Amino acid sequence: MKVVVGNNEQISKLIAEEFIKVINVKPNCVLGLATGTSPLQVYAELAKANKEGRVTFKDVATFNLDEYIGLEGTHNQSYRYFMNENLFNHIDINKDRTHVLKGTGDYLAYANQYDKLIADFGGIDIQILGIGSDGHIAFNEPGTPFNSLTHVAELAESTIVDNSRLFNDISEVPTKAVTMGLQSIMNARKIVLIATGKNKAKAIYNLLKGPKTEEVPCSILQDHKDCTIYCDEDAYSLVK
Numbered sequence: 001m002k003v004v005v006g007n008n009e010q011i012s013k014l015i016a017e018e019f020i021k022v023i024n025v026k027p028n029c030v031l032g033l034a035t036g037t038s039p040l041q042v043y044a045e046l047a048k049a050n051k052e053g054r055v056t057f058k059d060v061a062t063f064n065l066d067e068y069i070g071l072e073g074t075h076n077q078s079y080r081y082f083m084n085e086n087l088f089n090h091i092d093i094n095k096d097r098t099h100v101l102k103g104t105g106d107y108l109a110y111a112n113q114y115d116k117l118i119a120d121f122g123g124i125d126i127q128i129l130g131i132g133s134d135g136h137i138a139f140n141e142p143g144t145p146f147n148s149l150t151h152v153a154e155l156a157e158s159t160i161v162d163n164s165r166l167f168n169d170i171s172e173v174p175t176k177a178v179t180m181g182l183q184s185i186m187n188a189r190k191i192v193l194i195a196t197g198k199n200k201a202k203a204i205y206n207l208l209k210g211p212k213t214e215e216v217p218c219s220i221l222q223d224h225k226d227c228t229i230y231c232d233e234d235a236y237s238l239v240k
């Protein structure tokens, strides 16, 4: 794993450039996308580059990591809504080629075919990840098997508390989600992870210095051949 430390603006710009490079080499590439506050500036940089004509998304396909069970795609805390608002509505992408797991209806059937669908598109060329304070990636909480594919997950109490800041009340936070598994994520050819803030410091320490264990889901990334961790000084503070 490579590590890059810089402020949020610097690391977001660097990650956006990694995406742009991949897309410009392979215009019909497959992007793995994440939600959360961490990738927001990366998405803003990509939208800006698209407007400036430095990259086009017209033949790109995307797959998102996860979705809350119980929220329609029109709900303002659903991850489909997040992606439309923060990226897809601002770039020249064909929305039919954007995939987000479903949180309602026959969500299980869609989840069960998700890994095959990704493979049918040729596999993920570049995957962006955030990280939870407990070391989760996507919604793979501590204890998730390393060989997991897309599945239904129970959210850890700490994740419900962390994510409640985005809801009116903690009681509104869904307790379950559908998520790509750890193996699904490892299948990506290239991975970039972004972490900012002191509340990510322990997870980043465990990722970079700790043992590889299912108790720390992100530690599986230690085995990936092309994975770069981008963090700010606060997230990196326990490593030094």
Ligand code: GLP
Pocket: 034, 035, 036, 037, 038, 039, 065, 066, 129, 130, 131, 132, 137, 138, 139, 159, 163
């Ligand atoms: C959620 C998402 C994760 C994300 C994490 C961190 O739990 N399922 O994919 O990495 O939040 O979010 P944030 O970037 O807002 O700290």
